[in-house]
Amino acid sequence: MNTTAPNLDAMTRKELQAFAGTNAKEADEAINALPEPIRPEVRRRLVNYAYSRMAAIDCRLDGGISAALAYEARCDRAYDLLPDSVKW
Numbered sequence: 001m002n003t004t005a006p007n008l009d010a011m012t013r014k015e016l017q018a019f020a021g022t023n024a025k026e027a028d029e030a031i032n033a034l035p036e037p038i039r040p041e042v043r044r045r046l047v048n049y050a051y052s053r054m055a056a057i058d059c060r061l062d063g064g065i066s067a068a069l070a071y072e073a074r075c076d077r078a079y080d081l082l083p084d085s086v087k088w
Contacts, residue, residue: 007088020050049078
């Protein structure tokens with residue numbers, strides 16, 4: 001079981017935004033706030049995952065199902081690249 005990163009799939013859009021921030025400065029702060037054992041590139045991948053997940057949620061709410069599916073595919077690819085220690 002993972003204890004170093006949050007389950008981004010279980011988060012609401014509001015929780016994802018709180019996790020990842022709304023701009024580059026806040027995203028950097030989110031990356032730096034994750035536990036130190038997580039390598040910087042993995043931390044950045046988690047924040048990028050959160051952004052893609054938010055975009056997918058927004059697309060679904062707006063009726064853009066095909067766009068949502070494309071964002072969700074990005075999430076799947078990013079998840080596959082995560083080390084097991086941070087997978088949920």
